[in-house]
Amino acid sequence: MTPTQRLAQAINARPIELLAALCGFALFFCLFSGYFMLRPIREAMGIRGGVENLQWLFTATFVVMLIAVPLFAWLNSKVARARYIDWVYGFFISNLLAFAVLFQYAGDDIWVARVFYVWISVYNLFVVSVxxxxxxxxFxxxxxxxxxxxxxxxxSCGGLVGPAVGALLVDTLGESGLILLAAVLLGVAILAKHYLMAWRAEGGAGRPDAPPSESPRKPVIGNPFSGLTRVLGSRYLLGISAFVILxxxxxxxxxxxxxxxxxxxxTDRNEQIRVFGLIDFCVQSLSLLAQVFITGRIAQRFGVRALLAGVPILVCLGFIGLALAPTFAMLAALMIVRRVGEYAFVRPGRExxxxxLDAESKYKAKNFIDTVVYRAGDAVSAWAKALLDLLANGVLVAAVAGAACAALWGALGWYLGGQASRRAAEPVAGRDAEISPRHHPAD
Known part of the structure; x- marks a missing residue:
């Protein structure tokens, strides 16, 4: 067995898929290295604006999403699918360059901190969603x-390297330098995307022996609001939306x-950045081990249901533990379990x-769910948390409410996993017809 064959076997890939899988790996490595260099800065900016004001930042993020999603959906309808990511990532690169200048000359301004917090919350969801x-x-x-x-x-590898690089270079490059480095990595991600779209026609979903699919040389059909209408027209997509909200x-x-x-x-800002960085390091290390050695094999053997339902059950138990022992150590452990579970199991299963589904659902409906629906869930739950804190100052009530949400989250994940398996076994035309706005789905 050649080294290439051994590597393909190790990552559960076919030889023809190896380079594409490595390219996909590299694309996410670049995205998350850049983001996790900036994430500790974002967290410190959030605290700088006042923890009691975080719900306002969450609400502002949701409002920005409401404005941005139709604009990006309009762009998706005007440019070829193969070029859409070039435009989106190019736009965010220009934003990063602007923030590098702002942090250089007005890094201590409270409104720069708040704008950066909101913007990077939007940026992260958009670049990862597309x-x-x-x-x-x-695929x-x-x-x-x-x-x-x-x-x-x-x-996960990017989540490990990003905080480490940020910690090593923040004194040398400063916050502006780290933002510029994130822009460079986003440019490299564009190059990886070009290879993947070319490979799609040879060994991926567009290969000659694959089921028919829309041409990536054409824009995605629909109007700026078709992501919303597509979601409202399908119980399956509404179920995914509810899963994301929970x-x-x-x-x-x-x-x-x-x-x-x-x-x-x-109380010190640098100490806060180090604590957030340490939590990120633990999360990404554990996520990486699970993703490489566990997740894919669980998905093959037990199906998507196991990925979507297992983690919420653990989070439910963790919330119960937090209600019984409301300490920082318990909270940190639950936070790590929740994030490792999301990155290693829930996120791949959700994707x-x-x-x-068809291209309009993969791009427009998915983008609407990943951005507007997700941030709506953030904003509503942020105000709900603030209300719970007013009614009962302590962890107990919030932990009990969190346990109930996690239980519903797990039940819905089990249902959606079964629906996905059924759809994957159906003919493509039948799947697409069920979610078309011109039909009334019964699923």
């Missing part, structure tokens, strides 16, 4: 079960408690839900 749209477009359902976990491991609710409750306890325990 990257997963690309993966769902390039078919069978390939996705084998390869998405390894490709997601690129995100995920966001559990995450937001934990995030607010983390911010509160870190602000109380560590597999889109592989049986």
């Amino acid at each position: 990257a997963w749209s690309l993966m769902a477009d390039v 078919d359902s069978t390939q996705a079960k084998r390869l998405f976990a390894f490709i997601a491991a690129g995100a 995920l966001a609710t559990a995450s937001t409750f934990l995030y607010f408690e983390q911010a509160r306890l870190v602000a109380e325990t560590f 597999m839900l889109f592989t049986p």
Whole structure:
């Protein structure tokens, strides 16, 4: 067996898929290296604006999403699918360059801190969402079960390297220099995307023996609001939206408690950045091990259901533990479990839900769910958390509410996993017809 064959076997890929899988890995490595260099800065900016004001930043992020999503959907309808990511990533590169200048000359301004916090929350969801749209477009359902976990491991590797590089270079490059480096990495991701779209026609979802699919040389059909109408016209997509809202609710409750306890325990800004960086390092290390050695094999043997339902059950138990022992150590452990579970199991499983669908669902409906729906869940749960804190100042009530949300999250994940398996086994025309706006789905 050649070294190439051994490597392909190790990552659960076919020899023809090896370079594409490595390229997908590299694309997510670049995205997440850049983001996780900036994430500790974002967290410090959020605390700088006041922990008691975080719900306002979440709401502002949601409002920006409402404006941005139709604009990007309009762009998606005007440029070829193969070029859409070039435009999106090019736009965000220009934003990063502008922030590098702002941090150089007005880095201590409170409004720069707030704008950066909101912007990077939008940036992260958009660049990751369109990257997963690309993966769902390039690979078919069978390939996705084998390869998405390894490709997601690129995100975990980037999540390890990014904080380490940021910690090593922040004194030398400063915050502006790290932002410029993130822009360079986003440019490299564009190059990786070009290879993947070319390979799609030879060994991926567009290969000659694959089921018919729309040409990537044409724009995605629909209008700027077709992502919304596509979601409203399908119970399957509405179910995914509810799954994302429950995920966001559990995450937001934990995030607010983390911010509160870190602000109380560590008063120095550099100490706060180091704590957030350490948590990120632990999360990405554990996620990487799971993605490389566990996730893909679980998906093949037990199906998508196991990926989508297992983690919420653990989070539910963790919330119960937090209610019984409301300490920073317990919270940090639950935060790590939740994020490792999301990155290693839930996110790859969630992306597999889109592989049986058509291009409009993969790009427009998916982007609407990943951005507007996700941030709506953030904003609503942020205000709900603030209300719970007013009614009962403590962790207990929030932990009980979080446990209930996690239980619903797990039940919905089990249902969606079964639906995805059924759709993957159906003819392409039948799958697409069920979610077309011109039909009334009964699923």
